[in-house]
Amino acid sequence: MAKPLTDSEKRKQISVRGIAGLGDVAEVRKSFNRHLHFTLVKDRNVATPRDYFFALAHTVRDHLVGRWIRTQQHYYERDPKLGLDLEELEEIEEDAGLGNGGLGRLAACFLDSMATLGLAAYGYGIRYEFGIFNQKIVNGWQVEEADDWLRYGNPWEKARPEYMLPVHFYGRVKHTPDGVKWLDTQVVLAMPYDTPVPGYRNNTVNTMRLWSAKAPNDFKLHDFNVGGYIEAVLDRNLAENISRVLYPNDNFFEGKELRLKQEYFVVAATLQDIIRRFKSSKFGCRDPVRTCFETFPDKVAIQLNDTHPALAIPELMRILVDVEKVDWDKAWEITKKTCAYTNHTVLPEALERWPVSMFESLLPRHLEIIYAINQRHLDHVAALFPGDVDRLRRMSVIEEGDCKRINMAHLCVIGSHAVNGVARIHSEIVKQSVFKDFYELEPEKFQNKTNGITPRRWLLLCNPGLADTIVEKIGEGFLTDLSQLKKLLPLVDDEALIRDVAKVKQENKLKFSAFLEKEYKVKINPSSMFDVHVKRIHEYKRQLLNCLHIITLYNRIKKDPAKAFVPRTVMIGGKAAPGYHMAKMIIKLVTSIGSVVNHDPVVGDKLKVIFLENYRVSLAEKVIPAADLSQQISTAGTEASGTGNMKFMLNGALTIGTMDGANVEMAEEAGAENLFIFGMRVEDVEALDRKGYNAREYYDRLPELKQAVDQISSGFFSPKEPDCFRDVVNMLLNHDRFKVFADYEAYVACQAQVDQLYQNPREWTKKVIRNIACSGKFSSDRTITEYARDIWGVEPSDLQIPPPNLPRD
DSSP states (O other): OOOOOOHHHHHHHHHHHHHHTTSOHHHHHHHHHHHHHHSOOTTOSSOOHHHHHHHHHHHHHHHHHHHHHHHHHHHHTOOOOOOOOHHHHHHHSOOOOOSSSHHHHHHHHHHHHHHHTTOOOEEEEEOOSBOSOEEEEETTEEEEEOOOTTTTOOTTOEEOGGGOEEEEESOEEEEETTEEEEESOEEEEEEEEEEEEEOSSSOOEEEEEEEEEEOOTTTTTTTOOTTOHHHHHHTHHHHHGGGTBOOOOSSOOOOOHHHHHHHHHHHHHHHHHHHHHHHHOOTTOOSSSOOOOTTHHHHOOEEEESSTTTTHHHHHHHIIIIISOOOHHHHHHHHHHHEEEEOOOOOGGGSOEEEHHHHHHHOHHHHHHHHHHHHHHHHHHHHHSTTOHHHHHHHOSEEOSSSOEEEHHHHHHHTOSOEEESSHHHHHHIIIIITHHHHHHOGGGEEEOOOOBOHIIIIIITOHHHHHHHHHHHOSGGGTOGGGGGGGGGGTTOHHHHHHHHHHHHHHHHHHHHHHHHHHOOOOOTTSEEEEEESOOOGGGTHHHHHHHHHHHHHHHHHOTTSOOOOEEEEEEOOOOTTOHHHHHHHHHHHHHHHHHTTOTTTTTSEEEEEETTOOHHHHHHHGGGOSEEEEOOOTTSOSOOSHHHHHHHTTOEEEEOSOTTHHHHHHHHOGGGSEEOSOOHHHHHHHHHHOOOHHHHHHHOHHHHHHHHHHHHTTTOTTSTTTTHHHHHHHHHOOTTOHHHHHHHHHHHHHHHHHHHTOHHHHHHHHHHHHHTOGGGBHHHHHHHHIIIIIOOOOOOOOOOOTTSOOO
């Protein structure tokens, strides 16, 4: 006789039948197993009960969702939509705007390349609840709105609460015979969210792990007074504010305590995670738990993306010395071999210099460690340069003065085995000026790694028409080896290619024109030259130089309306940091020039000025493929590299630019005659600095410049508020660090050459093809291959991981 079923067994049967409904129980099992397989069980081979729970929950969800949708449709009696427009669905996805500009976007390209090259790499950062603000233009002014990008959830992320880690702040340091203790700290929990990063057609999927701040459950509850329970729970927000919002400054340091908390938060959580993974990995070690850190730098490389994660250096020292009891000198050797630093800017206002007083309160043990690092460093320098007190002052991590500060860039250079700039010219400036003393001390430490972009997003995905045209001519090998674009060079006179490249560009322009008309209600002439200047708004990027050129063109049309004129649509876009007054004034100037130019009947279709609102990755993917002219016009020696310049080059725009950042290498690759290069070189800027830059000299000598500046000054573009742009004009005439007037004459002359070539579409397109053919160097695959070989000591692998439906070897 069959044994009666226990309650538990009955429940199991009822559950499975219930989930299956009228379906097949075997199907439910298959679905469950599939979910279990795709529940990320990295770092361990055994599924936990929680993994089983989520696999079951997702199985139930799958079965419920169909019924759920059907129920709602029944309620509202709507026909189900049958056809799905993929492009329409793409528009629904929110941009993950978790960075400010080039720096965060570079990291995203690097993750794509690391996965495509089969490198076992992780990207770490903060899961900001609110990313870079959404920009609205109201009456010509920028207005910021919170970017609530998680409002509808994020389908790509997976919370990993089982890897939650504590991060400590404040407290006090106690030196005991057993070593140093950091006591009475405030704890914030770091909750990881994992996002898959797929390589291109190689079945590799790497991980981007972003940390979110969570208050511990006993937060403030152990010391609340009677009736303080509600307040204590509400105060959880104070801890959770750490990952609330991205600071929206690009190339500018704002020394706020919350920002320092963010920097330590991501570093402390990440290092614990790295060390946990190191200890649990086999790496041929027989010990059940790895405690010897000798091999740590052989297994782990930490790349510091600018100085924002500089605290990784003292934090790794703290863990090794205080927690793992490694002696100081050994710990320092391990730390230096593990860390490498990428410098991304030479602008002094962008360098992080934190007040010592802030460290004293927030990170007291790290302050002690930094002092000890600095003391040993200065002892070393003093031994090599006896009596050179000024050199010690220049090279110290601690800057003396009214407010003692910690120079994070100096900490990074001292604590890393490799330091690199991001374009050849920038890496030279790093060695010859910013870190000159450090270069003299350890020249072998300094390298160049010219930035790159991923051709998967910035060609294949955003410009499929151009990608197809290239594939037809040279095959698809270029998508993972961009140097193969060189194969287009012999085809530069191929009539079919010239025709196809021009046709794709025209289609992209028509598509973007339709988008502008739909979104912004502006009608533009798709046969006009699309002259595009998109990047963060900053004085050094010289959007004002572009403005002066637009006004000059306007004045020429007005002076001689009958004269033949090459029609242009000038598009300027980018966000200004909310506290950056001059950048906000620049936006207002662009929109004000636009309202005058675009409504002048004499001008008509010859000139249009559009400010592209809320410039972001998803908008870049639309505008870059449609651009004819790319503006890269920073003062020589100020733009570390630029990456937008590379995106335009790859997508068939010609560049008007200064010899700055990666423009120098673009001109070298394609031939300077295939770019529109103008203006002062770094040496000219330095010479002008020595002589003294006098803006009035240019203003008095160049009538068209004077006319443009006087129009801005007099209120011609702001009739209701004549002195609206007083601050802008005052800056340009009296304290312009970026020497806009000094390059005006050369810029306007160069723009005339652009007009001339644009009138010969065949020659223009041949130059475009040459540029595309020579853009191979600017793949982030090349950049990452160089980091891997020269800094991390690993080799990229083209090994294909078998897909999940095939057994592993």
